[in-house]
Amino acid sequence: MIAIYVDNKLKRFDNKIKFTFDFIFNTLGYEFKYIHKLDQLQQNDILFYYGLIEPTIEEAYILAMDRILFYIPVLSELLQPNKLTLEKIKENTEIIKLKRKVPIISDKEIKVPIHYYHKDDLFYGIYKFDIIGNILFNLESSIGIEGVKRDDHGWLSDEDVPFIEFHQEPYVNMLLWLIERCIKDSLQKNGSTFLVKKAYWPSAEVFAASFSYNIDKLQKWSLGRMISSTFEDILIFYKIKYVFNSFLSKMKYLLTNIEEYWNFDVIDQIESMHQISGTYFFGTESNSNKDIDYSIQSSDVHKEVMNNHAKGNEIALLASVNSGKQDILHKQKKKLSKITSDELMGIRHNYFSYDPRITHEFHKKNGFTYNSSIGFHHKNGFLSGLGFPFYQYGSHSKDLRSSFGWHSLELPIIFSDNHLKLSKSSLISYENAQEIVDHLIESVESANGFVSFNYSISNFDEISYNKQLLNYTIEEIRPKNVFMATFMQIAQWWKRRESIEIFDSEDRFYLYFPSKTDKFTISVFGNY
Template sequence: ETPYVDNMLWLVDSMIKEHTRSKGIPLVQKQYWPQGQEGAALLTHSVDNLQKWNYTDLLLSLGTDVAMFFTLNWKQLFHTISSKFKYLFTNVELYWNFEEYRALEEASGYRSTFYIAPDKNEYINYSLDDPDLQEEIRQLTRTGNEIGLLLTPDKTNPDDYITRKQVMLHQLHQETIGIRQLHYKINENLRGLHSKLNPAYSQSTALRDMPGYINGVTVPYQPWIGGLSVPWYELPTIYCDAHLRVGRFKTLQLEPAKKLLKKFFQSTIRTRGVFGLDLNLASYYDIPYVKKLYTYALALIKSGGIWVPTANELSQWWHKRNRVTINETEYEISIFFPDNLENFTLKIINIKNIKEILGVPAKVEGNMVSFSNVNADSIAVIRLNQEL
């Protein structure tokens, strides 16, 4: 429940700052996020189920309805039965909720990442060849959202995994793509397959029974697979719809769900980490309050000065940020930018006066130096007054 690694790093960071302050030693620190935001949030949706009912499932579900009746869970039973009548008389697909999520996000000015599987199998009940799904994908990408690859464990050999990646890349006309393992059920064999895919990033790890932090970390990290560090980043997922289910027929009430979300959001942002949120398309219907919960989450993010990129944007930023190098001398700080960057922020500690900044457009506010429109291979030079 606690990002213990990040908390420890925060403690070390505080000790270093206190030591340099007492000694009057200048210190330059990269900020985690482009404009020095308090933290980041990833809005994601797993597209694992697009068909709630077919005629076979309607018949097979009668036993489940009887079991639900004896649990006295009348609200859920009524919700289930009404969904059956809606399907029978209108043929409306209750899990097809792309537009619903998109509308909520657009109202907040945000974009998200949808993880979609490339083929129908025992875990997935839709096909990428579906014209309606292809139109949804086009609409999502036109509006700046991102499509990731949802991987299933039905075929666990490298050739099949690579084929699925190529199918999705062909559909999207892209060269790279990020991945998520279905239901976050990951093992060493699947990690090895992920490594062979060489994805843009992975977002395949999360606690399945409750919100929290895998390995106590809230920021992207490079996992080790087969004794080697991979070149791509694992992005965190902190809170997902599976955490709202407390039994086969029961979910948390709305208010406890909101309190849990707020608790982990605040805990994540306290360490300036990434609040990864995953609400799948089916949960929008199956959990009646998900619209209210997501609206609450978006408002919480909006109020916190949080950066909200797509998963690929965050992965690219973290990679470029790590490549920025800083060289300090007594009266000069030089920063080398190997990549194009729209924004980049430094925190200057124990330095009272900056004489000038050369080479890259920059703005100084307090102890923050913000760079903008940085070209690849640029060098910024911060010249300091000789009196501190």
């Protein structure tokens, strides 16, 4: 088992430090415990010491007592992100080379990320930077950095997000990979210890992937939109192709009354061909022109909800823009639950209107299983380098389990087809879109993790190659060793995996399953 000893002088950061260690070892799939005295160590324990002073080799023999020991130095600024400015972050950014390049914050140059000392029964690993503080920084950087301009919901602009040049890399996943790599190295050299690991995914797949669809707009044209669109077309008359296509679209609607945003059949055709299920985010209320333009209670929309639910697709809530700051989610969830009869439900806030400072309380109050509202607003990639499900940190309660970060599971938005638009009338090329998809898949495959591909139903009309790109993405992922599931299935698996306990002694281990689990995989490393 992993045993964690934290320097007593870091007591005031206890909440944050434990939150981070919990994220690390729950994600990696190892059982762990916190100890306050060295005599609490068991024979099969691996000790992680997070402290202010690096133990000497002689002290390591005493601390480890013939066991494996890892020392991690503390960089106190990382535990207090409000003391870090963007300028200071840039000054202290170092790039380390693991399987991929990884940005970290350090107060000194890093030539190698860790040094090993191995002699007789001692294995001593000395990290050369604060890997715990760096992971914490990325978990809370979205709400922790002070003195930076934010939008109405508390988010930094994409360009102000730290390490933005690495936005297509899940660099936190790589830091987790480094921790695990070091553990495996130590177990190979120390012949008296073993460790049991829970696989990330049910059958030890290399990564997980989900596809989702925002049912945002179903009406492309109305009288008002036609008039305003005509004036806009006049202003950009030089973009002949766009203006001509807009004219044809209006004529088609006037002559046939066909809604060009009504693309359920397009998605269904692709999903059926590849035999996959997706997550459909339906809205139930509209309070601004950014919200949905349909009624969930209309017969046609009601029929689409029921048809997709019957096919095994997940139905989740696309919350209205003002729901990020107002306690109105109960009514919105109830309207959708009444149709599907599902009590368990996920949520996504339209237009990233999730406020990390307050919205979590509404999620907790209304019992949402997961939130999928966090991601770059204009780029495709891994916000804060996070390519796993995670719990967002934010509450500073003394009782860790009352911290909202321990309740709201986040499934990040990695790819959004909205980000393929350069403007109202131009897109990135199809070839560039393919390159983005390829890079995201390759990145998450190299370090394991979770990748989501998110489409808006209206964009199957607005983006000429969207259908082709969705089909291409599924074709690229399908042959790989991947766990493909809906968002709800990902969330339920992640929470079920977390609840499974491993108990070990010197020569054996036991598994405890608190609920029925159809598939579960473990690996045993070391001398067993």
